[in-house]
Amino acid sequence: QKEVEQNSGPLSVPEGAIAxxxxxxxxxxxxxxxxxxxxxxxxxxxxxFIYSNGDKEDGRFTAQxxxxxxxxxxxxRDSQPSDxxxxxxxxxxxxxxxxxxxxxxLRVKS
Amino acid sequence: xxxxTQTPRNRITKTGKRIMLxxxxxxxxxxxxxxxxxxxxxxxxxxxxFDVKDINKGEIxxxxxxxxxxxxxxxxxxxxxxxxxxxxxxxxxxxxxxxxNVLTFGAGSRLTVL
Numbered sequence: 001q002k003e004v005e006q007n008s009g010p011l012s013v014p015e016g017a018i019a020x021x022x023x024x025x026x027x028x029x030x031x032x033x034x035x036x037x038x039x040x041x042x043x044x045x046x047x048x049f050i051y052s053n054g055d056k057e058d059g060r061f062t063a064q065x066x067x068x069x070x071x072x073x074x075x076x077r078d079s080q081p082s083d084x085x086x087x088x089x090x091x092x093x094x095x096x097x098x099x100x101x102x103x104x105x106l107r108v109k110s
Numbered sequence: 111x112x113x114x115t116q117t118p119r120n121r122i123t124k125t126g127k128r129i130m131l132x133x134x135x136x137x138x139x140x141x142x143x144x145x146x147x148x149x150x151x152x153x154x155x156x157x158x159x160f161d162v163k164d165i166n167k168g169e170i171x172x173x174x175x176x177x178x179x180x181x182x183x184x185x186x187x188x189x190x191x192x193x194x195x196x197x198x199x200x201x202x203x204x205x206x207x208x209x210x211n212v213l214t215f216g217a218g219s220r221l222t223v224l
Contacts, residue, residue, distance in 0.1 A: 008150060043200060043215035044153070088152060096141060096206055098213055102152040
């Protein structure tokens with residue numbers, strides 16, 4: 001069974017620090033990877049997607065992909081209390097189906 | 111108005127009752143999805159549809175059925191609800207030709223089965 005694994009957390013970081021969120025996936029055929037943020041009781045919203053090995057930066061967010069190690073990460077620089085949420089990692093399967101991990105709870109303390 | 115609208119937003123029902131969750135979208139996307147979310151388990155795919163005549167089972171389709179009444183409408187039914195179907199249900203849409211690479215979610219339908 002294809003799986004996406006995340007540490008459930010909570011991951012606690014002080015305001016202004018770098019938060020590092022990690023994800024591993026089992027399907028070597030996966031080509032596209034996504035990070036969603038979900039506030040409690042709300043729907044997920046896309047933060048970043050990445051297709052190629054290496055880093056992709058967007059503002060305070062950097063996604064990192066290592067296909068050989070089947071590893072995806074999300075770095076959040078200058079973490080803010082408003083970043084406190086659950087972060088969901090997802091991999092694309094055939095048919096544009098997203099397989100989600102269970103999510104990592106991030107808490108940014110002011 | 112929201113791009114993806116789910117109704118009802120909250121529903122409490124009893125074991126054995128038939129429940130329908132409805133989803134409508136204004137984005138004109140062909141592809142629609144139903145996910146359920148349970149604490150600690152992330153989002154799991156129930157059913158998905160590429161167009162009105164193309165409906166597919168996801169990883170947890172047992173106990174559920176769907177109907178794609180039109181391009182814009184995709185309904186999820188629980189024929190005989192049971193307590194372990196208590197969850198938060200999300201409908202989502204996607205246009206792979208848009209280049210946006212974004213799965214657009216509705217606000218969710220919280221279902222409680224007593």
